[in-house]
Each structure stands twice: as structure tokens, then as C-alpha cells.
Amino acid sequence: xxxxxxxxxxxxxxxxxxxxxxxKKRSMWCKEWLRKxxxxxxxxxxNEVRFYPRDWHNYLRMNEETYLNLLLLVTPLxxxxxxxxxxxxxxxxxLTETLRFLATGRSYEDLKFSTRISPQALSYIIPETC
Numbered sequence: 001x002x003x004x005x006x007x008x009x010x011x012x013x014x015x016x017x018x019x020x021x022x023x024k025k026r027s028m029w030c031k032e033w034l035r036k037x038x039x040x041x042x043x044x045x046x047n048e049v050r051f052y053p054r055d056w057h058n059y060l061r062m063n064e065e066t067y068l069n070l071l072l073l074v075t076p077l078x079x080x081x082x083x084x085x086x087x088x089x090x091x092x093x094x095l096t097e098t099l100r101f102l103a104t105g106r107s108y109e110d111l112k113f114s115t116r117i118s119p120q121a122l123s124y125i126i127p128e129t130c
Contacts, residue, residue, distance in 0.1 A: 098129040
């Protein structure tokens, strides 16, 4: 190997090392408004809509009895465990957001505002639930 080849290799190695050091640090792990899922998510709305069967059907495209039977069937398959780092998204929330996605055809970016779940999490939850 000639000295110019060695110099080129050395320069390339130095360039790669500089790029690795310039990795951008995360300013936050999760947006604050997404952390408040328990306070104002679509599950609270669903609890209120429960008393209006026509609105319930319009929201999920099925009656409450059918939804509860479906939830009972799929809960063992889609339920996740809580960890010390965060509480898991419940099977109820997973099924509801999947049904809303199928009923409306909205994007994950759009669904994040009504579910308070990140689009990245939705991109795992919805296919898993289906």
C-alpha cells in the first residue's frame, strides 16, 4: 500500500470519527403533552359516549356489546406489562385506537392528537392488534 493510500484511509477514518462525535443529543425523550395520556385521552371520551349508543356506534363502527366481546377475545394477545420506566398502553386503548384507524383511515400523525400516543408507538400497536 502506498503512502497516499494510507493517508486517504487515515483521513477517512478521522472523518468517520468526527461524524460519530457530532451525534445530536435528544432534548427530551417524550413530549410533555403525550405524557398526559391518562388525563385526556380518547378513553375518557369513550366512557362518556357509552351512554349514547348511536354515538358509540359512530365512533367505533360497532355496538358496545360487540366491542366488549372483541376486547375479551384479543386482550390476552395484545396486553403488555408495565415496567419501571413507564406504564404500558392498555389493551382497551390498543383496540380502540386500532378500530379508529380502520374506521377513519386517518394517518398515525393525525391519530396522535386524539389518542395522545406517539406515531412511532401507533405504528407498532396497530399492526400488532390487527
